[in-house]
Amino acid sequence: MTLSETHETETQDAARALFVELTGREPDGLWSAPGRVNLIGEHTDYNDGFVLPFAIPHRTVAAVGLRHDDRGRVRVASTFAEEPVEVALDELDDLFPTTTGAEPAVPEWAAYPLGVAWALRQAAADAHGHGFRGIDIAIASDVPVGAGLSSSAAIEGAAASALNELWSTGLDRTALARVGRRAENEAVGAPTGIMDQMASMLGETDAAIFLDCRSLEAQVVPLGVAEAGLAILAMDTRVKHAHSTGGYGERRASCELGAKIMGVPALRDVSTSDLPRAQELMDDVTFRRVRHIVTENQRVLDTVRVLREQGARAIGDLLVASHVSMRDDFEISVPELDTAVDAALSAGALGARMTGGGFGGAAIALVEQDAVTTVSDAVAAAFAASGFRAPALFTVTPSAGAHRDA
């Protein structure tokens, strides 16, 4: 049994035990969905652009069972939360979408699974219009929370997969990703794009998902990281971010402004050759936000081409260019992320960049397998020298997307 299988079993056991504690019966099944690392393509998703994430071995497991009473209630519990939360299914349409500025009707964590139940019911009601039984959901996870590794998409994906099967709603993976995003946007109030949910739903072993966020067309791109003698080191700074507040929404607004000034539906429609004109038309800050998105889209396309033509060993410079663009143009990095990237590169990493929405969270480094320890030690030492809290350092192998476990 590999280490990741051990973890998976522990998480499954924890979800099952919580379900039994909550309900006094066994669940109908276990479903799980992974977190993700974005290899490249940051903040491009809500600009209708390109991203290249992969699913990681860390997973969120939902132990779920239909309720055999007639009360039509949904109950959610998580090993992360003190108390379960219970509402009537019919109440969901009153709770969500959450009105901006209103007191949240349920604790924030519960808005993820309950938002999924709400969005799934709505998506299915559009399609079929049939009834739903009450349900109990118990959640356990080994995805680091708020680390930019998308514990949010993992909880959404696990809940959506379970409910889709138990409620026989028959949505495909892309539709379930949309359900997750809707929960995150409208029930939690975090204005994030579709990347995380698609990566968590569609991930495949040793491959990244090349996603066109306009058409939602996804291609599986083999990474061959291990084959090339390489590893991907995740460097969690343990600086927490929150996407429902602050910078994330501001960046989104700047992108929308930039697209409006350029007279296009989204920054996807601006190419690198349009940048001089963009610079003439807009203020410096908006221009730099636009330049990040436009060059980042190009870097995703370049990375896919380089992976196919030359393999993983050749993408290091693109990763570094992406980090520099996020640090200087999009301004979503923090000193801890820059320290992780710089220390990894100085210690011999082929490439490194922050990953996820920014303002904290994790960075990744592409390293020789036999240099994982050297690079990890260098990053830990650089954090200590800067007086930062010790980072969490672990390798991530591209792994399978959401599925039923038992």
Ligand code: ADP
């Ligand atoms: P990230 O996706 O990078 O981990 P987010 O802020 O998008 O960070 O999502 C983290 C939030 O998702 C948590 O604060 C919590 O509300 C919710 N969440 C994630 N995993 C779980 C879990 N296992 N149980 C309960 N809530 C969870």
Ligand code: MG
């Ligand atoms: Mg998230």
